[in-house]
Amino acid sequence: MVERTPILNFVTHLVLFIGFVLAVAPFVIVAIAASHNLKDVNDVPMPLLPGSDFWLNIKTAWTTADLGPKLLNSFIMAAGVAAGKVIISALTAFSIVYFRYPGRTFIFWLIFVTLMLPLEVRIVPTYAVVANVLSPYQTILDVTGLSWLIEKISGVRIALSFGLLNSYTGLILPLIATATGTFLYRQFFLTVPDELTEAARMDGAGALRFFIDILLPLSRTNMAALGTIMFLWAWNQYLWPLLVTTDQSHATAVTELKQLIPNIGGIPEWNIAMAGTLIVMLPPLIVVVAMQRWFVRGLIATEK
Amino acid sequence: MASITIRDVTKSYAKSQVVHGVDLDIASGDFVVILGPSGCGKSTLLRMIAGLEEISGGEIAIDGTVVNRLEPRERGCAMVFQNYALYPHMSVAQNIGYSLKVAGVPAAERTQRIQAVARILELEPMLDRKPAALSGGQRQRVAMGRAMIREPKVFLFDEPLSNLDAKLRVQMRSEIRKLHRRLNATSVFVTHDQVEAMTLADRLVVMNGGRVEQVGTPGEIYKRPASRFVATFVGAPAMNILEGVVELDGLSLLGDSRRLAIPRVGLPVGAKVAMGIRPEAVRLVAPGSQGALNATVDLVEELGAGRVIYVDLDGAAFSVVTSETVHPAPGETVGLKISPEDMHFFSSETGARLDVFKASVPVPAH
Numbered sequence: 001m002v003e004r005t006p007i008l009n010f011v012t013h014l015v016l017f018i019g020f021v022l023a024v025a026p027f028v029i030v031a032i033a034a035s036h037n038l039k040d041v042n043d044v045p046m047p048l049l050p051g052s053d054f055w056l057n058i059k060t061a062w063t064t065a066d067l068g069p070k071l072l073n074s075f076i077m078a079a080g081v082a083a084g085k086v087i088i089s090a091l092t093a094f095s096i097v098y099f100r101y102p103g104r105t106f107i108f109w110l111i112f113v114t115l116m117l118p119l120e121v122r123i124v125p126t127y128a129v130v131a132n133v134l135s136p137y138q139t140i141l142d143v144t145g146l147s148w149l150i151e152k153i154s155g156v157r158i159a160l161s162f163g164l165l166n167s168y169t170g171l172i173l174p175l176i177a178t179a180t181g182t183f184l185y186r187q188f189f190l191t192v193p194d195e196l197t198e199a200a201r202m203d204g205a206g207a208l209r210f211f212i213d214i215l216l217p218l219s220r221t222n223m224a225a226l227g228t229i230m231f232l233w234a235w236n237q238y239l240w241p242l243l244v245t246t247d248q249s250h251a252t253a254v255t256e257l258k259q260l261i262p263n264i265g266g267i268p269e270w271n272i273a274m275a276g277t278l279i280v281m282l283p284p285l286i287v288v289v290a291m292q293r294w295f296v297r298g299l300i301a302t303e304k
Numbered sequence: 305m306a307s308i309t310i311r312d313v314t315k316s317y318a319k320s321q322v323v324h325g326v327d328l329d330i331a332s333g334d335f336v337v338i339l340g341p342s343g344c345g346k347s348t349l350l351r352m353i354a355g356l357e358e359i360s361g362g363e364i365a366i367d368g369t370v371v372n373r374l375e376p377r378e379r380g381c382a383m384v385f386q387n388y389a390l391y392p393h394m395s396v397a398q399n400i401g402y403s404l405k406v407a408g409v410p411a412a413e414r415t416q417r418i419q420a421v422a423r424i425l426e427l428e429p430m431l432d433r434k435p436a437a438l439s440g441g442q443r444q445r446v447a448m449g450r451a452m453i454r455e456p457k458v459f460l461f462d463e464p465l466s467n468l469d470a471k472l473r474v475q476m477r478s479e480i481r482k483l484h485r486r487l488n489a490t491s492v493f494v495t496h497d498q499v500e501a502m503t504l505a506d507r508l509v510v511m512n513g514g515r516v517e518q519v520g521t522p523g524e525i526y527k528r529p530a531s532r533f534v535a536t537f538v539g540a541p542a543m544n545i546l547e548g549v550v551e552l553d554g555l556s557l558l559g560d561s562r563r564l565a566i567p568r569v570g571l572p573v574g575a576k577v578a579m580g581i582r583p584e585a586v587r588l589v590a591p592g593s594q595g596a597l598n599a600t601v602d603l604v605e606e607l608g609a610g611r612v613i614y615v616d617l618d619g620a621a622f623s624v625v626t627s628e629t630v631h632p633a634p635g636e637t638v639g640l641k642i643s644p645e646d647m648h649f650f651s652s653e654t655g656a657r658l659d660v661f662k663a664s665v666p667v668p669a670h
Contacts, residue, residue: 195389198356203403203450204377213402217393 023279027281034058034275041271053271061276065259066248073168074235074253075283080172081234082227089181089226090219094211096182097189099199111179119240130170150290166247175234181226188222189215206293224294232284253280306367306380306457307332308353308491313362315348315514322348324514325362330492330507335484337493339501340511341537347462349511350494353384354460366458382451383460386467388443390435390450397422397431400449421449424483441472448483459484461493465500477503498538502526510534528648532655535580535648541612541623543580547652550575557618565595566644577650583612583625585646588632589639596639601632615640 033041036051061067096108119126128135138160141147147158164170192215200210216223241252257280260273288295307321308330315323327491330336338346345383351357353364355376371379382403390399409417422428425445428506435443445463451459461480465473473522481504484491495501499509502522510517510525510533518530529535530596535543546564548555550571554563571577589596597624599615610627624640632638649658 024436193387193389194388195385196391199383199389199391199450200402201356201376202354202381202383203454204406205402209406213393213406214393 003268018197018258030274030277033271036271036277038267038269038271041274042268048165054275057271057275058279061260061272061279064272065253065256065276067253067256067276067279069253070256071280071283072254073171073250074280076235077175077241078169078231078234078283080168081175082230084172084176085181085230086223086227088176089179089185090211090216090223092179092182093185093189095185096213098207111182114184116175118178123239123243126174130164130174130244131285132160133162133164165244166250168250170244171241171250171252172234177238181230184222185219188219192218221294221297224298225289228287228291228295231287235284242253308458308490308492309363309365310353311351311363311365311366313349313352313364314360315345315352315357321360322514323352323360326514326516327509328509328516328519330490332490333480334494335491335504335506335530337495337501337505337507338509338511339495339498339538342496344511345514346496346511348496350383350460350462350492353379353458353492354381355379356383364500380457381460382454382456382458382462383462384444384447384451386463388435388447388464388467390443390446392435395434396427396438396446396449397433399435399446400427400453403454417453421453424452424486425449440468441476444468444476445479448480451494451504452483452487457490459487459489459491461491461495463495464493465495466497473500477488480504498540501565502538510537512537529580530657530659532578532580532650535650537662539582541625542582543582543648544586544622545650546579546581546617546620546622548577548579550577555579563599564642565577566647566649571649571658575658577658578650580648580650580653581642581646583623585643586622587626587641587643588613588626589641591637591639593639593641598637601636601638603633603634604632613638617632 029046032048032050033046034057035054036047036057040047040051063099092111096104096111122145132138138147138158141150141158141160151157164173171274196214197210205213236254238254242255245251245255257273257276259271260276262268262270262273308328310326310328310330312327313323314321314325316407322343324454326345326349333497338349340346348357352359353366355371355378359372363372364558366372366379366381374396391402394402394627397415397418400421401414403639404414404417418431419428422431425448427442427445427449430438430442435446437634438446447464464480465476468476480493493501493504507519508522509519512533518525518534520528520530525534525538529543530546536545545554546557548564550566550573551563552573555577556563557568577616591598597617600615601615602616602621603614605612605614610625613624613632615624615628616620617640622640650656651658
């Protein structure tokens with residue numbers, strides 16, 4: 001419905017404007033705070049015009065928190081999670097939509113359940129598994145008495161150990177294993193006409209060929225949307241990287257921001273903290289701007 | 305080029321059986337049209353030949369090889385779908401050449417064959433376009449090209465013209481016919497449009513309720529329908545049917561005391577029959593003429609070349625096609641003259657044809 005009345009136009013623009021201010025104001029305050037020196041930023045109230053120390057603060061934040069390698073870590077993790085999600089979700093959705101096999105419903109629900117158990121809920125067992133990937137097998141051996149038996153017979157004590165702490169794999173894998181993307185793909189695959197599948201069969205394409213040559217190119221916009229969302233989500237992860245990276249070398253930019261936040265009793269360098277925040281905010285912003293066109297299309301429309 | 309042999313083929317889904325024991329022989333190079341109302345199992349039969357549906361019972365053989373267990377790609381069939389099913393992200397050339405790409409044909413040969421097919425179908429100027437930028441008729445031709453390029457043994461058409469507008473449909477119909485003459489490949493064409501069926505077919509297969517009602521040339525099927533269903537399904541307007549009982553002095557129409565002169569060969573007295581007469585075979589005469597039935601005109605449809613007159617024959621709807629210069633007005637009473645030699649008879653119980661004129665009407669050989 002399209003209505004054109006001046007009053008309604010004004011009201012809708014007003015609502016839009018209020019929304020815009022609400023969304024942008026914190027960002028502006030961060031940017032302004034990042035441009036002041038230590039004295040000005042701690043004035044009450046803080047001056048609302050930009051100061052002159054912006055680049056100095058950025059430089060200080062960059063070196064203090066060692067943001068170069070940390071941003072790289074963050075980027076590797078976020079890109080890894082986004083790519084992993086896009087691939088795994090496409091494969092699982094392909095299996096659920098296009099194949100009829102025993103236990104399909106069970107697997108469908110198994111995947112669905114992961115939606116109800118996000119990482120935060122199962123963080124302790126997930127941590128235990130990542131700390132030693134083989135610990136479930138060790139437990140099985142211990143509980144069944146097999147390890148005791150083997151020790152008695154051969155004198156070898158079995159202690160399976162394969163840790164993923166402080167590795168990119170450990171950072172990325174647990175974040176990939178959820179179903180959000182699967183359902184996005186599933187909804188899209190269900191709209192692909194059956195005749196297309198049949199035409200591909202007549203053309204001699206097997207299942208995998210059909211998936212790669214036809215289904216994936218058709219889901220480009222979906223992949224872009226999912227990739228963008230997952231990149232942002234992974235970039236903003238705090239709890240998991242904090243737990244799994246005990247060593248500085250694998251810490252991510254978001255967790256390292258903590259280094260810049262003044263301690264109680266320390267120097268209140270909020271200008272530096274804000275400058276660091278700005279830096280860390282930038283990459284996701286670039287990704288969103290770059291992917292926006294695809295992103296919106298993938299979420300609202302299906303290309304026919 | 306290949307022959308197709310279908311032996312006692314059935315198809316059942318969980319609850320219902322949709323194809324009941326179909327037997328059919330399709331000679332090499334034949335253009336066979338399967339005609340029937342929607343839900344008669346014609347598309348299912350076609351898809352079983354293609355390998356897109358599993359065969360529940362019986363056997364389908366292409367060129368003597370039983371294909372029941374073969375994948376679609378191993379059967380040597382190509383199919384043209386109702387909605388064309390073009391890959392939206394590929395250009396026309398990629399669409400046409402996809403099967404060759406899957407088969408691992410080298411790029412140079414592929415391009416050459418795509419060019420050759422495009423030339424035949426006059427698609428050359430649009431090889432780089434995406435399907436979305438094509439008109440309905442052009443998409444249809446791309447779908448045909450995709451089937452042709454594989455040089456298949458058998459062409460399968462699943463109502464390929466039903467999405468086109470009337471004019472384009474007539475045009476594509478003759479193009480398909482010409483193409484068949486040129487390639488001379490065995491073709492099976494499924495449709496519910498009888499005009500399409502009559503004009504395209506070398507041999508016509510009429511199906512109803514999952515069974516084959518009749519197989520024959522379009523002429524045979526029109527002139528000697530094997531059952532009441534075929535008689536009323538093929539031909540427009542549909543054949544008129546009058547129910548009656550055979551008596552010594554003619555056919556007494558049901559619910560009516562009037563008699564109709566009928567040939568007396570082969571029909572047992574007392575049998576309940578359905579008499580069929582083509583609207584084209586009925587002549588309009590003055591009401592009350594000798595041997596004519598009186599009826600009231602309901603509606604007159606002008607066709608330009610002639611007109612269809614719908615009349616009410618004591619409650620029974622009846623249509624007459626006439627090119628005569630009579631202009632009966634609705635409500636007027638007219639006389640209908642029906643010659644005994646134009647009559648078809650069907651059993652009231654089974655609907656099967658009762659042969660009356662076996663001796664006098666020459667039947668074209670199969």
